[in-house]
Amino acid sequence: MKLLLVGANGTIGSAVYKELSHDVEIITASRSNSDVEVDITSPASISRMFEQVGQVDAVASAAGAAHFGFVDEMTPEQNLIAVNSKLLGQIHLILLGLKYIRDKGSITLTTGILMDDPIEKAASAAMANGGIRAFVQSAAIELPRGIRINHVSPSMLEDSIEKYGPLFQGFEPVSSKRVGLAFRKSILGAQTGQSYYVY
Incomplete structure (x- = not known):
């Protein structure tokens, strides 16, 4: 199996790589220091990445930025960081990459706990997470060729x-191993349209 791992250098991406690197061929993608470079806020960059990588069996995204700040101080431009990166960036991976995913392949996106358990300064991140969850649930019923799609919400x-830590007062942190296992279930399992919550 060939897996394209976007956002491979981040905390979540590293957990996914550690969990799966002994079992599947992983092509790493990020802004730098990876097998292939990509900026998920740029559709042109995403297209170039897929042209370079070619056909894959699975795509997993552990990428996506968001602005953290109080709503009454947030500008539209700051809110667009999450819109253009975590929300549209991940969705564009699907729209532009679908033809490169082999039959019965899989797509796994990343959301997060903030859409379910809000904290201060995280409304923009929560918005992006919730949008991805809704997109995954809806896209699952119409993806072609047996391709599956899920999201992991750590x-x-x-x-x-x-x-x-200072933002997440009272939250119990989760292990990288648990997050990696959720991606394993999504990538190597058989389910689609699922939300894998690692809370």
């Missing part, structure tokens, strides 16, 4: 406590 990872 809480804050243990590896991210230092960076995000």
